[in-house]
Amino acid sequence: MVMESMRNLKSHNTVVALIALVPLLLTLLVYSLAASVTILARASEEAGKFYPCINCHRAMDLTGQRKSVKLHDINLTLGAHRGLYCSNCHVPPIMQELIGGSEVYIPGLHSRDQLMETNKVCAVCHPREYKDYELLVHANKTLICNEGESVKLIGYKGVDYVFHICPDYTNLSTVPAKACVECHNPHDPLMPPPNILPEPSTRPPPPREDSIALGGLAAVLGGIILIVSAFAVPRRRRGALEVVVNEG
């Protein structure tokens, strides 16, 4: 997970660089691109790299009293947030700012710290869960160490696991692993369950023990023959034999 965040960090740097460059180019191209914005935006959040949301939103004068936005694939008539309108969370008319004092950041595009900012909007309506989140009850937690790295590998029964590799494992600390929006799509917050892993196993069955069984049979039979004949040979009575078998 730390590795992931590092990757995020890198991408964030490129984003910053791009953001610095892009406006110059884009002010020239903005009108020509305006027509193709729909297509670019449909190509998902990657578009944001080249084209900040605010460029369009500034000019759009949105009311926020809507239920669906085809462009962003948002449909508030479905899902657990279906009672809401855009303006319940976004500040109109630009929609870039959020209720609770944060801005819109997009997972995979912005850094973890920025995404953590967006938790504020969730806290407005879900104070109980947010308190849980802050106290590490709700949501994923992870541990971090100085100069550590995370190594993912496929191990037992083909299930992957992320190892924390630290220089020494003495000063670990526990933090929330993810921002709200990394697990819950804010427009449809119900989290789809992940796949299920294989059934539990127990100790493997014992190996085949035919040779042991045969050897045991031979030893016991040999022994019993010796013992029984010991009783049977010198005396001829049959009664004793039965008794011996029963006791041995």
Add this chain to the structure above:
Amino acid sequence: MEEVQERERGGLLSTIGFIIREALFTGSLRYYMAAIGLILIALYGLYLWIMVQHAPIFIGSDIGGMITTAMNDSVPWGLYVSFFVFWVGVAAAGILFGIAAYVFGDKEYIKVAIFGEIQAVAAIIIVLLLIMVDIGRPIRALILMPQLPNLRSMLDWDFIVLTTYLTLNLIAAIVTIHYYRQDKPLPRKFLVPFIIIAAPFAIGIHTVTAFIFQALTARPIWNSPLMAPRFVATAFASGPALLLLALYIAERYVEEFKVSFSVYKKTLYVIVGALIVGLYFTFSEIQEIYWYTTEAAKKAQAEELFFGLHIPYLATLLWLWIGFGIAAVILGILPQVHNTKKGILTVSIFTVIAVVAEKTLTIVIPGYIPGTLGEIRPYYPTPLEIGITIGMHAIGLLVYLLLAKPALKAVVIHYFSGKGHH
């Protein structure tokens, strides 16, 4: 010259010499054949234990280990512990003959009381060996048990009482041989303390063994205060029954040795009485489990036991106990049976079968099926487990044989050498 010989013969060391000589260097072909037969089985059992089941411990091998047994995390105790329970019972009952002989002064019992002690020694050796092969790291156990005893653990108490009882009986057997072979009666100053200490220990070993099981809330079917009394009751049936069979064999194959019929008959009273009490306890447990109880786990385990839903042999064994137990009691009551030696021996054989059925797997396995999380993993012992169990029994029987030989000789010297002691 004779006096010197007499004094030499009188020392305890020379008694041990006598025992070794009698056990190892004199004897008929018959005796050696039986001993070699037992050694053969015992060696194979030891081989399986050291080279296969405990190979990672003893020879550091990568393969093998207790994975070769059928025990698992749901059924962590199996055949070994089952037979451990049975033989503790047999050992406990050895003292019965001692009580009859030394407390009540029965003349006929005094002649054979030593065989009760020897049986106890042999049975406890089987018991200790079965624990040894069951424990994952036996050498570590031997080192750590005395160093770090946990007095809340019943296993430690069991170890303490078993080793003490073993020592007591070994001493008693050696002392008895010591006096008898010099044709002297046993002195009171030995008998009184011995019987005062040993009799409670005899009850103690089996009680503590039951306590290992009965105080665990995790295993509801064991969690009944009737466990210990039931153990002791059936122990007092199986132990004397086995002893009667052994006495019969001795009587048959040792020329001078004779056992009075009154011994057989009086022992039968004990066997039948103990069986009735044991059956009555089983009946009482059935009521407790089936009449009102709402304890689901206990009921589920009892159903496994009584009906063998997943392990048929459990039900077979349980009904074998009830069937053979009742049969033995009825036979024992009939005058045609209990007035003949053959009849009494038949009852004894029935009793041994009944108690083996009752005291082995039927005690241990139902506690694990279903397990604590409701998992049902049937347990069928592997050939290796059976082989090792038989091997350990062979060692015990060998001890029995080796000690019985000098004991018989000593008893014959004292009681049957025609001096009119009878």
Add this chain to the structure above:
Amino acid sequence: MKARDDKTGSQESNGKNEGVSRREFLKIAAITSALTFISISRDDLMKLLVPVKLEDLLMQNYGGEESSDPLEERAKEKEAELKEWCNNEAQRICRETGEESAACTEARKRCNMIKVKSTPANKGVLFAMALDVNKCIGCRRCAYACVMENNQARNLGIEWIKVLEMPRDREEIEKLDILKANMYYKEAPKPDKVYVPVACMHCENPPCVMVCPVRATWKEPDGIVIIDYDRCIGCRYCITACPYGARHFNWAKPYVPPTEINPNMHILGNVIRQPHVVEKCTWCIQRTRDGGIPACVEVCPVGARSFGDLNDEESPIRRIFEEYGAFVLKPEAGTRPKFFYFFGPRRTPPRKSSLIREGGG
């Protein structure tokens, strides 16, 4: 007067007599009290004045670098032993797959990273774990993460965490019994089922600790029940005594591939085990004693698990107690577990037809 004098005289003489006897008495008393002062007061004083060990002082001053703590010694020995074993294994892998292979380099790397700690319990900490039954989706990620984190034998199928599936519908209430739980379910989550992961409960009153004949298992001050693998004799009495099926036995020689070793080890936790010893959950002692969280808590995709210090006001466990209340499994066993179940604010995924009912929250 005379009579009075006599009286007083007699009184005086009496007094003298008494005085003598009193003096003697006092003398004896003084001697005996001095004796009692010596013999009893020291015991009393010991309560007040606690003896100080030089080593403890030195440890504080020098940062414990030259500590003679037996556990630390053992940890060092174990580390050397494990590194040697691991390098031999790595050598074998390299011979089989070639020096340049990824497995070879990974194995070599991991072997050198092995660290065996012996971190003692922190003062005043009492660990506890809680699990939100409303959230758990029964995906078993915790069970598998646990295996990887704790270097469990890959060849023996030991899994510390078992997830039980039980019905939650009112119609099937008679099946809501741990005896009828199913741990081999193939699909999850199902809306009419509840999932209850079970592992060691780290009881306050652990039956497994009571029955151990060699005191190889005990409860640490921070509440973690641990096993000393160098002491366990493998009698399996604790497995029999545990009401939660938490303990597992190494039925053969355990094997962990060097490429998958977790180098972060604790001498009482996830060091690679020996054959024929019992093992169980230690709440990832190698992580939690140093401020981390157990692997199962970290890996849970729905965040159903929480872990913390009961004595800490700000800990997740305290929050759960205050906000939701906690429940324990098998209370009739009287073990007082410190693994709690609770019913969180909402269930993921929702029950049948609950989408409508719970909307808008």
